[in-house]
Amino acid sequence: MKEYAYFPGCSLEKMAVSYHLSALETTKKLGIKLKELEDWNCCGATTYFYIDELLAYTLCARNLAIAEKTGLDVVAPCSACYKNMYFTAAHLKKDADLAEHVNFALEEDNLQYNGNVNIKHLIEVFAQDVSAEEIKSKVTRPLEGIRVAPYYGCQIVRPQKEKEDVEQPQFFEGILSAIGATPVNYPLKMRCCGGSLIISSRTAALAMVRNLLQSAVDSQATVIATACPMCQVNLECYQQQVNQEFGTNFSFPVLYFTQLIGLAFGIPPKKLGIGKEFVSIAPSLLRAGQSKD
Amino acid sequence: MEKKEKIGVYVCHCGTNIAGVVNVGEVSTWAAENLKDQGVVVSRDYKFMCSSLGQELIQKDIKEYGLTRVVVAACSPHLHEATFRNACKGADLNPYLCELVSIREQASWVHTDKVAATEKSKALISGGVSRVVYNEPLEPLYVPIHPATLVVGGGISGIQAALEIADAGYRVYLVEREPSIGGHMAQFDKTFPTLDCSACILTPRMVQVGSHPNITLLTYSEIEKVEGYVGNFTVSIRKRARSVDEATCTGCGICWEKCPKKVVDNVFEAGMGNRKAIYVPFPQAVPKYPVIDRENCTFYIKGTCKACEKFCPTEAINFAQEDEIINVEVGNVILATGYDPFDARRITQYGYGRLANVFTSLEFERLSNAAGPTGGNIVLRDGKTVPKVVGIVHCVGSRDKNYNEYCSAICCMQSLKFAHLVHERTGAEIYNFYIDIRAPGKGYEEFYHRLLDEGTHFVRGKVAEISDAVRLPGEEGKLIIQVEDTLTGNQLRVPVDMAILSAGLEPRRDAKAVAKQFGISCSADGWLIERHPKLDPVATVTEGIYIAGCVQGPKDIPASVAQGAAAAARILGKIMQKEIALEPIRASIKEEQCSGCRICNNVCPFNAILFHEDKMVSEVNPALCQGCGTCVAACPAGAISGTGFSNQQILSQIEGLMLLNIKSHKETVPA
Amino acid sequence: MTEETKSFEPTIIGFTCNWCSYRAADMAGTARMKYAPNVRLIRLMCSGRLDPTFVFKAFASGADAVLISGCHPGDCHYISQNYKALRRFHLMKRVLTQLGIEPGRLKLLWASAAEGAIFASEITKFVEEVRALGPLNWPQPGEQVSTPIMEEVTA
């Protein structure tokens, strides 16, 4: 059985609790154990870095140090948490001076980070560590005929890590195909949702949400799949505001990719947190696989 | 030491250049007194040693004192080593028995402390004296130059080089990988800025090559192996089987007319058109003989068909033909292997390969070519729609550290040419997206002005992305080019029907392998390196190997032609000399001490070290050896020695520099 | 820095290649740049000619430090031989360290023919570094080293 240290991040405690639930359910089905990091702290989203770099690195390093003790790879379901942890680890590895400063602070919490943690995004677990065959083998209710817009967003692939494809990756599509859904050509799949701007620069963020929703409509998708709580909340919960702002009429379901996988695995919707969304999902989705209409 | 050398030491004042800081009189007296045991019999200082009087002074001493070694303490050997060596030669002393010590560049000009500079000069002279004792008389190495030349690559640069040499009356072997010569130039429609028809100016040259009595043309062929050295290369060429007998084929064309197998032509037509399984790449091909593409020919796949054979009036089809290895002897080589276009697929945000109406520059060349698949009609991928708005994207794959950092030099002008052709043939609205317009050639800037006058839009900004994601009215069904107009600071979304990616130039995929084969090197970018970027642009560090055209770096047609001609001129000069003198700084292996461990074998980048399997010893080919001495240092058995820089010379020089050769020295090595 | 080390003038043997670093030295001269007079240069054709024997010989002959310089990686006149110098440098440093010779006494400097200024400033810097390390004083051949020392270690 594969085991990971699991860093849920603040959003998954409440705001994105359905992501949390569906992540646990689907991984369990695949024989993967997500072991929550003990006493983790907030990764800081983008905001720490606005204030103080060293503080930001230290707070991330605290989580890394806790994870290092487990000897497991860390999995973060939130793209922002993932990006912060990944690049903090990378920086600490490269900059011994920085690592020394950070470890000096960590001493106060009886921690020490030695640079030996691998950080993965939850979707990478599904895309890399689990084969498409394994996923397929667990599908009991394939999402046939369901057109899904795979929304990558920003911080899973950006900034670039080594030589990965940052413009046209295909792994999300691969997962969706594995559960029987039809990934649509979603031209804006790599564009930003404006999550970090929704408070501070509202109009800009709403316009970004509008563009993404419009593109999903244009590509004739029935649902947008996300892999980040920020993206999900932004794309889903702000649709009314978008409609008010731009005179549009969006009512477009946005689910976590794990929720879609869960449905295909035949896990009861409730266990996947379905029902907590602002925009109800199409009944066809819930029916998928049961009756092929 | 059995026979004691007689050494003369000459300290130059260089006016006040040296004497102003170094106490030259003291240095000279010091050398006479303290280096006596080393063999110094005379030590002098003089105002200008390099003057004719200074040189005569040395010559006189050589005769009077019977000097066997000379040490001149003056300027850098890079300035006057030849002067003083010649002076010695004039007095019948082997020039290599003269040693220069630089006390100007290394002492008087760089130090202010007069005492320290004087003391350092003494040490340097002491080192020179200790070294010169072990200098050996050397003679330059003369090798004859074979008058034939190998030209690799039959593009415009190689064609030019081949014709120059052949016209001068010498044999040329022109080797081309494709079935025809002509290179990229044969694919183009027009050439900038004159808009000459590319084929019209190129074809006569190709015909000349094909019929020249001094040119042996080997197309559909590749270099297999290169051995030898300047003046005496032996080159093995693999002439791939054409499956067509050149002696009987008349190039009538019936075979490719009758061939039932259509193949997408990814080479000459850049995937825009088709050819047959037996084909000539284009009608004006030289030579005129077709080749059978065995990967696609039905006969080679299924064993039946033979349509070509049936219809051939001269029975020239030969399915059983095999590759042939041809060995030629040549004195010099020109590498003119050209470039590959940048693969625009790599920039995924530009959508090439994903969005139908995104074209590459090479595709557009074929599209606009009257002999091309659309007969010169500029249309969208559907084969009929004439675009109303066309966007031309500059710097695709160039000036970008994610791909190639360099400027590909030709794309600006190529883009202007495209804009002009689109304007002329379709009247479409045209946008050029550029970072900077680079138009530095004759008539180039004027061409740019002409385009401005034609009403082409110029948007200064590197294109961020091309997509089909519609957002605004008027964008439906269009490609949207997103870019900042950096002159206004506005982000634009320009809807176009057709986008042309002006792809940059890249080194050939196998440039590194070719370079290694010929013992030269590539820059970090992958272009072959010239001997000197300014003053020796077509020679390389390996004697006898020259480069011309885009293999050296991106350049346009006139520059490629100029380099082809320049390389030819350099080689003709060598051929006229009949033989070449090589510096006698060489490595050699003492056979009895060599155990054949083979450590040295691939230490040499010039392939100068051969291993004799039979005797289990390695040997240095003196004509290939460039004298770097790396193998001398690498030999674990101490079996390799290097002339001019022998172990004895250098170890002795170290002792000299540390003044260990002087019994009374105390002050330099503290107790 | 003590008074003693301040007054100490190290002697350094430097090896240059003929094409880049020796010309950098020429360039420093032509431009009349000033640097410390402690380095005595030996010209080789290429840094690839650098035999570790020369380095050990220099130390054994009383040099306080050794400088090896050549063309920048990728710019070698002989294509790639400076990389051999680089590898030998790395291995020599390890051996010297084991022999108790501070690795700071061996320096590798890439200098192109145009980098007279770098050559000059790096030499001055190196001299200061070696000065801080103090004299090496390797015993000379024939120098008396056979002082009986038994008394010293007896209880």
Added chain:
Amino acid sequence: MSKPKFAMYWAASCGGCEIAVLNIHEKILDVDANFDVVFWPVAMDAKYKDVEAMEDGSILLTLFNGGIRNDENEHIAHLLRKKSKILVAFGSCACEGCIPGLANFSPVKEIFDTAFSTISTDNPDNIRPQTHYAMPEGEITIPTLYPVLRTLDQVVDVDYYMPGCPPESHQIAAVIDLVIQVLQGKAELPPKGATIGAGNSTVCDECKRKRNEKTIKAFGRIQLIHADPELCLLEQGIPCNGPATRSGCDARCPSAGAQCIGCYGPAEGVVDYGARLIAAFASVIDSDKPEEIDRILDGLVDPAGQFYRFNLAGSLLKAAKPAWKSNGG
């Protein structure tokens, strides 16, 4: 006419050389037949004063094995030099320091501490040997240790060198044959300073293993590598000193599957044995990147030991700095 005189002496060495001489079997009888053995402490009783009493140059051939580590070694080296016509540095210790020369890495104090004050020594009072000690029977002395070990030719003039640890018995036999032939006027002595009982090339010359152009991507210790029995060991990343080591042993170690460790010393004309190997190994490392080079070099666990196992005292630097500096220098 009396037989020419023969001597053999054992200074700072292990005694293996003496065994090697005896290992020539019945050939030893030739020695007795042709020579009058006047001094050979390991084989017969002899007193230094007897040697001192001999006429200068009266011993024809002296085989001197061992390096010079203390004043007794040095005294006898000078004595035998004076009394011998031909002085042969016999074996690696006398030629180049050999294993005892490895002590030149450490200052004498450390050597003493290791010998007398570590856990393996039962010496609760930390007693150290005294060079002079008064006993009821009179004062006794033991030799005084020097700060570093020197090779024989760093102390006295040497006529010939015979390398090996120990020299191969068949080579000893051949040398004895040669000397006897010279005595009989059938052969001539090689020029002074020559290396005898060995080849001029290197071990690779006698090694049967197949070899190719070399590029080394990783070094590893022999016990960790499953080596191809036919292929050059160095090419397999096993640091074999064969390429730099003088031939003459018939490539014993490589033929037995072990890497050459260099006991026959440098090849003809080589100034510094270790430097040759440093240059050679480094030249064929397959990387141009400093970090990668370092990674590959990490595979050479003890480079100085690898390159100077037999040759430290005979190398250009002769000893590590701490050993020199313990002399207060």
Added chain:
Amino acid sequence: MTDTISFSQEVSNLLYAAEGEPLRTCIQCGTCSGTCPVAGYMDYTPRQIIALINAGNKEQVLESNTFWYCASCYHCTVRCPQKINITELMYALKRYSIWKGQHKEGLIGPTFSEAFVKMIVRGGRSFEPVLAPSYIFSLNLREMLQEVTNATELLLKGRLPVLPARIKRIDSFKRMIGRIIPMGGLE
């Protein structure tokens, strides 16, 4: 050496830890601004900000809203042909502007960021309701109503916490932060 360092030098000092080429290598091609999803809202496009920094126009830079509009999407950074880390630059400018207390009037970003970090420093985890006062009053009436509606719906769906979350080892956590920044600074 002079005592004052130029603005462009100050900015590059702030970027010392970030990977990427120095700003002075910018060729002003506009890839960043062409890519940026928010460029239309910015006073100056990212490219112009780099030009202004290189020109030393500190006031213009700090008074602009550009870096507060950066959504940290890193799209410009991965595309920059000179490999300049533009996103990190925007972070650096935010830090610089908060540090100097100099920023454009009426922006929510600076106050919100400080409130957020204070919250983390106190409790170790994010608790949304505590943040509201830092921005809610900067919104216009309609926006405020929208926020309240959203919050209500989140609460109804069980997606908003009622009590602030806290980590367990809060004391050592605070001491840890104390080693990085003087607590007075944010407390």
